[in-house]
Structure formats: structure tokens, C-alpha cells
Amino acid sequence: MSFEYAPAPESRAITNIKPKYGHFIGGKFVAGSKHFPTINPATEEILSQIALAGKSDVDAAVKAARKAYNSTWSKMPGKERGKYLFRIARILQERAREFAVLETLDNGKPIRESRDTDIPLAAAHFFYHAGWADKLEYAGLGSSPKPLGVAGQIIPWNFPLLMLAWKVAPALATGNTVVLKPAESTSLTALLFAEVCQQAELPAGVVNIVTGDGSTGALIVNHPGIDKIAFTGSTEVGKIIARSVAPTKKSVTLELGGKGANIVFEDAAIDETVEGIIDGIFFNQGHVCCAGSRLLLQENIAEEVLHKLKKRMEKIRVGDPMDKNTDVGAINSKEQLAKIVELAKVGDAEGGQRWSPACELPKKGYWFAPTIFTGVTSAHRIAREEIFGPVLSVLTFRTPQEAIEKANNTPFGLSAGIWGEKGSRTLWAAQQLRAGVIWTNSFNKFDPTSPFGGYKESGWGREGGRHGLAAYLKSVSNEKGVM
Numbered sequence: 001m002s003f004e005y006a007p008a009p010e011s012r013a014i015t016n017i018k019p020k021y022g023h024f025i026g027g028k029f030v031a032g033s034k035h036f037p038t039i040n041p042a043t044e045e046i047l048s049q050i051a052l053a054g055k056s057d058v059d060a061a062v063k064a065a066r067k068a069y070n071s072t073w074s075k076m077p078g079k080e081r082g083k084y085l086f087r088i089a090r091i092l093q094e095r096a097r098e099f100a101v102l103e104t105l106d107n108g109k110p111i112r113e114s115r116d117t118d119i120p121l122a123a124a125h126f127f128y129h130a131g132w133a134d135k136l137e138y139a140g141l142g143s144s145p146k147p148l149g150v151a152g153q154i155i156p157w158n159f160p161l162l163m164l165a166w167k168v169a170p171a172l173a174t175g176n177t178v179v180l181k182p183a184e185s186t187s188l189t190a191l192l193f194a195e196v197c198q199q200a201e202l203p204a205g206v207v208n209i210v211t212g213d214g215s216t217g218a219l220i221v222n223h224p225g226i227d228k229i230a231f232t233g234s235t236e237v238g239k240i241i242a243r244s245v246a247p248t249k250k251s252v253t254l255e256l257g258g259k260g261a262n263i264v265f266e267d268a269a270i271d272e273t274v275e276g277i278i279d280g281i282f283f284n285q286g287h288v289c290c291a292g293s294r295l296l297l298q299e300n301i302a303e304e305v306l307h308k309l310k311k312r313m314e315k316i317r318v319g320d321p322m323d324k325n326t327d328v329g330a331i332n333s334k335e336q337l338a339k340i341v342e343l344a345k346v347g348d349a350e351g352g353q354r355w356s357p358a359c360e361l362p363k364k365g366y367w368f369a370p371t372i373f374t375g376v377t378s379a380h381r382i383a384r385e386e387i388f389g390p391v392l393s394v395l396t397f398r399t400p401q402e403a404i405e406k407a408n409n410t411p412f413g414l415s416a417g418i419w420g421e422k423g424s425r426t427l428w429a430a431q432q433l434r435a436g437v438i439w440t441n442s443f444n445k446f447d448p449t450s451p452f453g454g455y456k457e458s459g460w461g462r463e464g465g466r467h468g469l470a471a472y473l474k475s476v477s478n479e480k481g482v483m
């Protein structure tokens with residue numbers, strides 16, 4: 001018997017999107033001068049007009065952050081700061097549905113993911129860091145670690161609220177104040193977060209949010225009143241930022257691109273592994289810096305894994321992100337879609353064999369079907385460059401040593417996955433892999449207690465856990481910040 005598919009759409013009634021937004025500076029919303037549209041990438045509907053911050057807006061935000069730092073926040077006892085973080089965490093939980101709906105409308109990611117991953121994890125980051133605020137002297141970072149000052153924070157569009165939480169929560173817990181800029185295509189949840197700061201009665205100027213594009217980001221990076229830059233985004237922009245701050249006293253953390261290897265040994269439990277491969281590359285449309293975008297299969301099981309993977313991919317539901325049953329939503333922007341299409345064409349031209357399940361893509365909006373390329377070698381561009389979309393490159397290997405060599409043959413080093421029964425080989429492989437985060441018999445698992453960051457071109461420093469605190473503190477032994 002076959003059943004008709006019945007859609008289960010989430011309602012957008014809970015959100016109240018204003019026609020136009022300004023910046024959040026010194027605890028108040030202030031009007032912007034120039035604006036640009038933010039759209040729903042699943043429908044191309046214009047959701048609102050976002051302000052483009054120029055020099056005077058960034059100056060005002062830095063001034064407000066400095067004032068709050070000097071007058072209240074850096075002087076406040078940790079246990080008092082912690083109360084504000086707990087309050088923010090609880091408000092995020094109370095307003096979780098509103099945030100999830102807004103995130104999905106603005107970003108294109110499935111509501112199932114914004115509801116079950118992005119927003120709960122964002123709240124978890126505030127809860128976790130709230131707990132640290134009055135215990136910093138026990139973090140192993142010196143007997144009385146001090147904040148750095150004003151942090152400039154620039155975040156990408158793939159996990160908008162979650163990346164905000166990764167940046168704001170540790171900065172505030174350690175006594176820093178912030179000027180944050182969300183990505184130009186996904187500013188709405190950051191602006192709703194500004195309302196949460198008001199609701200939590202956070203002292204004015206502790207969090208300032210300016211919206212805009214790369215030009216606004218560059219103004220933050222180059223501002224002399226900023227002590228620390230925290231950036232998540234492309235390796236290309238990360239390099240520009242590294243060059244800009246090199247001659248200054250600013251400390252910096254960079255969380256950049258990746259080309260994660262997901263290694264499957266012959267004794268892996270195949271059905272579970274297939275779920276992990278799917279999660280590794282198709283979660284959030286593959287817009288994940290730590291995505292498992294290179295699948296390395298041991299040759300003797302490659303055929304079986306690929307057969308099961310294709311069968312599983314036929315069941316992936318691509319479409320309306322607001323439908324609670326959707327697995328893969330819209331590509332975040334026209335520009336990103338163009339990049340994915342371009343690199344997939346390169347994959348064809350290099351001789352990779354492209355396969356996608358039959359799936360009908362919506363007529364409006366930006367879409368790309370889940371895709372795998374087999375017959376890929378380490379020399380192919382689709383095995384070396386970050387595609388940042390739902391495209392998996394499949395390579396094979398014969399021996400564990402060969403798997404490690406192939407996995408490490410990349411300019412990046414953010415994540416890796418190891419699938420197999422044998423614990424000693426897993427531990428051996430984890431020691432050989434040059435990647436900041438390694439999952440075993442799982443993939444894309446995140447927790448605020450666990451540090452996240454990369455080797456090589458994947459970035460500098462760690463975010464999350466005790467290591468992440470170090471990036472916002474100066475210890476006695478290192479005046480410039482621990483990172």
C-alpha cells in the first residue's frame with residue numbers, strides 16, 4: 001500500500017519580521033542610513049531591509065562597547081555576569097520556536113534542524129559559559145586571568161544564531177564586551193538576539209550588533225579601538241584578516257574552511273555508517289565547515305557502501321524548509337548556488353562520475369540536489385576545494401596507512417570521521433589525522449564543552465570548552481591573550 005505524502009508545515013505566525021532594521025548600539029536600536037534586502041532563499045521573497053553599517057556606525061558601536069567595558073562589565077564580579085548569561089540562555093529557550101522559524105525563513109535550513117540543533121545548542125552555549133563566569137581562576141589559565149577588552153566578532157551565514165552564541169557567550173563570560181556583525185544574508189536572528197539582550201536587561205553596550213557586508217567587517221577588523229578579532233568564515237577572508245591584524249596588538253581567532261575526511265574501514269557497521277555519511281555531508285545542505293565532504297572507503301566494501309548510500313539518498317526529502325519532514329532545504333544564496341554548480345561542473349570535467357537521486361526541486365528559490373561523485377582522486381579539485389554544498393566526493397583506499405595519507409593530503413585540517421569496530425586502529429588513526437575535531441562512529445556531533453577548531457588553513461585557535469575561554473583572556477604569562 002502506498003500513502004500520499006501529507007506536508008507538515010510549521011507556521012510563521014510566531015515571528016514578527018519588521019519591514020526595516022537598524023543597528024543595536026549602546027542598548028538601543030538606532031536607524032541605519034543605507035539598506036539592502038534579506039531574502040528567504042527557498043522562495044526569493046524579500047523578508048526585510050537590513051542596514052549597511054559604515055564608519056560612523058562602527059565607531060559608535062566600538063565606543064559603546066568600550067564604555068560598557070570600562071564602566072561596568074570588566075568590573076562586575078563573575079557571579080553577577082553569570083546571572084545575565086543564565087538569563088539570556090533561558091530566554092533563548094523560552095523563545096526557541098520564534099528563533100527557529102526566523103532562522104529557517106532567513107537561512108533556508110530545514111525547520112527540523114533549526115528547531116532541534118541550532119537553537120538548543122545556542123542556548124546550551126550560554127548555559128555552559130554562564131557556569132564558567134565565576135570560576136575563571138580554576139580554568140588553568142593563571143590565578144587571575146583578565147579579559148582582553150572589546151571583541152570584534154564576524155560570523156557567517158550557515159549557523160547564524162549558533163555562531164553568534166559561540167562568539168558572544170565566551171566573550172561575555174570572560175568579561176569582554178562585543179561588537180558583532182552577522183553575515184549579510186542572515187542578519188535576522190542576530191537582530192532578534194538584540195531584543196533578548198534588552199529583555200535580559202544586559203547593561204547597555206555590552207553587546208552591540210552592526211549589520212552589513214564585507215566592507216563593514218573590514219571596518220571592524222581595522223578599528224583601532226578593538227582588542228580582539230574572532231572570525232568564522234572563508235579561508236580567503238581569514239587570510240585577509242590575518243594580514244590586517246599582523247602588525248597590530250590585536251589577538252585573533254580564525255575558524256575557516258575544511259574538507260573533512262570520513263574514513264570507513266572494512267569492519268564498520270554499514271547501515272549505521274551510511275546514516276553517518278548522510279549526516280556528515282547533507283546536514284544543513286552541506287553548508288558546514290566541518291562537513292564530511294570526502295568519503296574514504298576501504299576498497300573491499302566500497303561497492304556495498306555505495307549501493308546502500310544511493311538507496312538511502314533516494315529517501316532524502318528535499319524542499320520546503322518550513323515542512324517538518326524536510327531533510328535538505330534551500331541553498332543560502334544565489335552566489336553560493338553558483339559556486340556549487342561551478343565546482344560540480346569541474347568535477348564532471350575532471351572525470352568524476354556524478355550521481356543524484358531523482359528528486360523534483362522547487363521552481364523558485366535556490367536548490368541543489370544531494371550529489372555524490374565517485375571515481376575521484378586526491379588530485380581532483382572536488383577533493384581539494386571546499387564546495388560548501390550537498391556534494392560528496394568519494395575516494396577509496398586499500399590499507400589504513402593509505403587512508404591516513406589521503407585524509408591528510410589537504411590544505412585544511414578541521415574535522416575527520418573514523419568508522420570501524422577496532423578500537424586500537426581508531427585510536428591509532430585519530431593520532432595520525434591532522435584534524436582539530438575527530439568523530440568516531442558518528443559525525444557532526446557538537447557540544448559546548450568540547451573545543452572546536454582546525455589545523456593548517458582551517459584556522460587559528462579553538463572555540464568552546466576550556467580552550468575556548470583562553471581565546472578571550474590574557475594570563476599573566478601572555479599579555480597578548482593566550483591564543
Ligand code: ADP
Pocket residue numbers: 154155156157181182183184212213214215216217218219221232233234235237238240241
Ligand atoms: P562565505 O564565503 O562563506 O560567504 P565569507 O568569509 O565571505 O564567507 O563571509 C563570512 C563573514 O565575513 C561575513 O559576515 C562577511 O560579511 C564577512 N566578510 C567578508 N569579507 C570581509 C572582509 N574583507 N573583512 C572582514 N569581514 C569580511
